Amino acid sequence: MDVLHVLARLFGTVVKDRKLEIPEQFGKGYVTRYIFNEQIRMMIMNYELKENMVIDNPEVNAPRNMILFKFQHIFDETEKQPAVLITTTSMNMGPVIPIHTHTSTINIEVDSNYLSALFDQSEKSPVLQSLLENTQPLFFEQVIYPSLQEIVNEIVKTGVKDPFKMFFLRIKAEELVCRLLMELEKREEKHLYALNSRDIQTLYRIKEEMLEHLDTPPVINELAVAANMSPTKLKSLFKQIFGNSIFSYYQECRMKKAAFLLKEGSLSVSDVGYQLGFTNLSHFSRVFQEHIGMKPKQYSRS
Template sequence: MIFNFTATPEFDFMTYFARHIGATINDGLLFIPAGLGNGYIRKLSFGPEFKITLHHYVLKEDLVIKRNTSGQGNELITIFFYSNEQTLGIAFDNNPNVQFSERDESAIQVTSNDLNSTIRFPAGHTIRYAVIAIMPYYLKTLLALNKLNSTIETITSPGHTFLYFENMTAETKLLLKNLSAVDMNDELSQFYMQIKVQELLYLLFQKLSKRESLPHQNINSADAARLLHIRNEVISDLSAPPVLPELAQIAAMSETKLKQLFKQAFGDTVYNYFQRARMEEAAFLLKQGKRSVAEVGYELGFTNLSHFSRLFEKHYGFTPKRYSSKA
């Protein structure tokens, strides 16, 4: 099933999606028709400038959502929280098979509404995600920061095209899970949800506020697609460090542009991002308990296990051996 829409501030996803699948909406709640799967979509509006849509369902066929740019510039910020047991395909051109989620299958995407994107939700798996739509000026007022770093300044100011990614913390995952369990029949539920959605924003912007201030470079949909492809290349083989000239050639960018856009989007250098993914993979393998510390180290390309141990301890605060015993 394919659902196309154009991202204008006036567009209401749930209304048009309900028409597309032949469903009805009651009190901001849409139940997925039995013929398509089961579950629901819930929308909560906290005013014309600020709303959240919660998705929780299992579908009988793949769902492809294609967002087309309105061509009107950045009039709306979209913040996409995805936490799930199944990987999600997301792209910014015509290849929706790029993996968005990392090993823990969760991520946060912050984007202006002037980028095309394609998201593929796989059939037969529980899909949980939330989308906050908020006007830039309203977010700036809500954050009430006296001094903005370049990332937050870009997000909250008109006229910028941007794409940022953040890893999702355990606290954010728990908060998202709790949001879907709120009893909306409670008279104060709307008030409670608004507080909790603002807490979600707090957790995200607390991380974004710690990013290094760098001059912002506007990107287009093609740049965004290339960045996701490069990110995939970086983590496709965690036993071999990335080679920047090769990545720049794949991306059809200069090395300087690739370094700048990658750090802008992902908040770290290509190599540091690789190293972090490497340590996260090591932690995942150690938790499984099927490999020894040495086997994990060698599998991830470390010939010096002492070096592996030092890097792991720097990242997690435990040596691999102690981490393995605690897992």
Template structure:
């Protein structure tokens, strides 16, 4: 059932699913918007928008009342234009039992949608396709996957967050929306190359995120593989394998993907011209920029600019 937007009920929901969010979180977060839905024992979904009052860290903990669950976590993928203090949007998938430490930075504004779903319940929906995603269901193997954003995912999340609940069958509506969100995410996951998923240590995951952060820190000047190897502290082959496992594409494709989405943002939000957006993302040749933009965004930049004007 939907829970009203206040901090007390926000905490009540976490208690209800058996998830200990910790005293630091309670004391140092101002919740602005919140709604949750539980469909026990198989599924729960919530979204929240909040501001961090003081920097703190918090170890994760598994919810107790959805057994053997997988978490689909969408961060900063809805709402208004992001400020410089906001983290970049991302989607992460991991077993709810996976433990890591989250850092919450003072004054950051955070908007999240989370879906917790029983692995067995999810298998029932995937049916024959479940074998393609076996790495998600191997309970002996912790994993962390980051997936790219798609227009379908953003559209569905905005339907969940922004639209009023229907007057009738509201629970049924939101349960379908949760599954629609997972459906669009699995469409993206299905495009990943089929490869063996190796066990990753906490050190491996931290190192590969340092590589990713460096890769997207400057779109006008690509980082060399030699620099990335040094940041990762591992050989090139291992770095490439782990990067592809976590992010679903190779280092070069990932760089170009984010580079073109940054160009699209500059055109859409900053109202830059096509040539200015190309220049700011490191292109000297406008034709090369146009071809690359079309490959990753799906249309030429001039057509994209006209469409959103």
């Protein structure tokens, strides 16, 4: 029995046309799953439940040769940045699955041997090579840029009907995976650390604390103390997971927050600059243009 049917039994309902509608007494939304073949499968989850749940993982003993691409915040109409988590199977196969009250994700799982066979072995970067070998616990986060979001929207809002729907969705899923691997291939790390859940939780805690204080530039030594890591290890793990240095990541998120505030329209350019810790508005304008592509005042009017 797969996860979808375990959920259906838990909610006292049935799966129809690969889709589980959440009964009203438990919440709202849906879960749908597509098993295209032995090499690739996809699950779309967009629901709100009245309480958190935990279920036994029916696939805990399945072969661990899959790579997971987990798309997050793709349905949210909030300031949260859509992102995809890319992990080797050994990071994900726990005995239980937490079912959170608010979930909006797309999970695509692909066989690492299938993916590896599609590439010229001599041309792969160290990051791509390590991921496709799938022999150690790895974890990456990649921001979803607009062209990737367009593909996601095609999957979620597809009007394609049978007999072409499965074919269409598989092609789109593989296109997403291809584009994400192209982004990972650009990463420059020569050596990758095998990760554990504690390191990942620590790095995410540090990242969230940093994002909660976008008006204050991060101080590496202070973050390292908070993480109980050496500054060198902290910087290396942060860049390995998020694909950017701590300060560059901070500055990028700072400018995305500025863009969000400017689009809301309730604050002036100077108010936004001061709120995000800039004392020199010319400097704010220059940094904003470097990241967003236009000056703040021009952006607020666009």
